[in-house]
Amino acid sequence: MKTAELPSWNDGPARQAIVDFVARVTDESGADYVRPAERIAVFDNDGTLWCEQPMQVQVFFLADRLQDLASLDPGMRERQPFKAFLAHDFKTLHGLGKPAVMELFAATHAGMADEEFDEIARAWFAIARHPKFKRPYTELVYRPQVELLEYLRNSGFKTFIVSGGGIDLIRAFAEDAYGIPPEQVIGTSAKVRFELHDDRPVLMKLGELNSFDDREAKPQNIRLHIGRRPILAFGNSDGDLAMMRYTLAGPGARLALLLHHDDPQREVAYDRDFKLSPLRDALDNADRYGITRVSMQHDWKEVFAA
C-alpha cells in the first residue's frame, strides 16, 4: 500500500491487521485471493462510523421532529407518549413501554411518502448541531473510518452499512459523508405501502416495523440484501457480534474489527455499561472469536474530520 493511505491511523496492530488483510485478498498469485465481486465489507454506523454519544443521532432527530410537530399541533404536549418525551420525563416513558416507542417513531418517521421523509431528513441534517461538539452531525463522522472505506473501495471492495439505526435517515447523509449509496445501506426499516395519489404512485411510510436491524437480524438482513457472506466486518458493540462472527465463519481470509471508545479527551470512553449499545461479550471474548480490537485512543491519530 502507498504510505499516503490511512493517514489518520497510527502504526500499530490494528492498522497492520487491515493492511495485511487487504494485501492477502488482493494478491492474485496468493492462496487467499478473493475476486473483487466477493470483497464485501460491512460496517455498523452508530459508534463505528460516527459519534453515538450522548445519544444516537436518531434520537436527536426524533426529538427535533416532535418539537416541529407539536408546534403545529399543540395538543400533542398533553398527550402521551409525546408529553413525557417532550418534557424529558424518561421515567414515565419507560413505564409506557415498547408501544410508546413505536408510537414516537410512527409519529416522527411515518405517515408520509418516502421521498417526503428524505427531504425532511436532509433539511434537518443541514441545520442540526451536536449538543456537545456544536458541529453538524455529518461532521462527526470518524476521519480514520472514512479513510478506511475509501482505502477498501480503492482495493476493489464494495462497502455497506448494516445499522440498527433507521435505514432512511442513514440514506439521507451516507452518500455525501461516506461515499456509500442508498442501495448499500441496510438498517432498521418500517413497512411501506404502494398507493396511488391522484393516479400517481407513491410509497407511504407506515408506522409498522418491518425489521429491527440489530444482533441476529444483522446477518439475516445481510443475507436478504447482499446474498453473500462478507469478508470484513467492523462494529463497536454486542449488537454487531452476530454479524462479525458470521463474517469470520466463512472460508479463506476474514477480518472482524471492534472499535473501543476509550478516548475521553477527544470523544468519550464507554463500553460495558452504555445502555444504548453495550459492549461486553465482544470485548471479553474478542480473542476467542478472532476479533481485532481497535483503540480509539491508541490507533487513531485524529478522530473527527478537520
Added chain:
Amino acid sequence: MKTAELPSWNDGPARQAIVDFVARVTDESGADYVRPAERIAVFDNDGTLWCEQPMQVQVFFLADRLQDLASLDPGMRERQPFKAFLAHDFKTLHGLGKPAVMELFAATHAGMADEEFDEIARAWFAIARHPKFKRPYTELVYRPQVELLEYLRNSGFKTFIVSGGGIDLIRAFAEDAYGIPPEQVIGTSAKVRFELHDDRPVLMKLGELNSFDDREAKPQNIRLHIGRRPILAFGNSDGDLAMMRYTLAGPGARLALLLHHDDPQREVAYDRDFKLSPLRDALDNADRYGITRVSMQHDWKEVFAA
C-alpha cells in the same frame, strides 16, 4: 451511441426509445441529465430476461428437487402435497390450496443453510435442460436483453433484477448470465434464522415466506433494497405494472418498457391468458401509462444466445 451496441435489436421505435433515453440522461449539458449514482434500472426476470414457458424455471427446479428428495425418502410419494405434484395431478394440488404450495417450497427450498442451497442450485443449473429447447436454462436468457444490460452499465447505470422468482435461485446464476451480482437481485424470499452449529454461525433457510415479490411488493421492495426510485424499468406482465408506474412517476426523464411475447416461431406467443403471469392491464393501457411496447417478433433480430 456506437452502431456496434445493441446489435440484436432491430431499428425501430423500441430501440430508438432506449437510445434516445440513454442519450438524454447522460448528456451533462442537457436538462434531463442524471448523475450516475441515480441511474438505477430495474428488470423483471421471468419472461423479461429469460424464457418462462411452458413453466417458470423455478417450477422445473422444484420438480427435480422433489424427485431427488423422494428418491431418498420414498414415503414422500404417498404423502400430500408431494404425491399430487410428483404425479402431475394438478387438480388435486389446486384443491389443496396455498398451504400446499408453501409446503412444496419449504421442502425443496428450505431447511438448510443458505450456502448449501446455493450449491444445490448451481449444481442443478449445470445439468438441467429445458424440455422444449433442450438447452441449459442459463442459455435461454434473451440475447437482446443481455446486450441492453451491458449497454446500460457502459452508460453508467446500475442494473437490478426485481423478480417474483426465488431470490436465492436467481442469485445462483445471475452474475454469470447477466453480469448482475447477488446484492443487485431482489426477489421472493423466505425468512432465514441465525444459528450456531458447533459454535459456527450459519443462516438457516426457513419454510416461512418473508416477501412475495410481485405487483405492489415490487416497488415496496425497491424502496427497501435500493432506496431510490429507478429511472428505467422493464417488465413483461401485469405483475410488473406497479414497478413500471412507480418508475415513470418520478421527475425528469423516465423509461418503462414492456416485452410482448408475440413470436411463436422463435419462442412463444402469449399474453392475456397465460395464468402464471397474465398481461392485460399493461398491454391495454400502455399508452395511457406512458409504457413503450417491445415486440419480440419485430424488435429483436435474435432471441437467444448463439
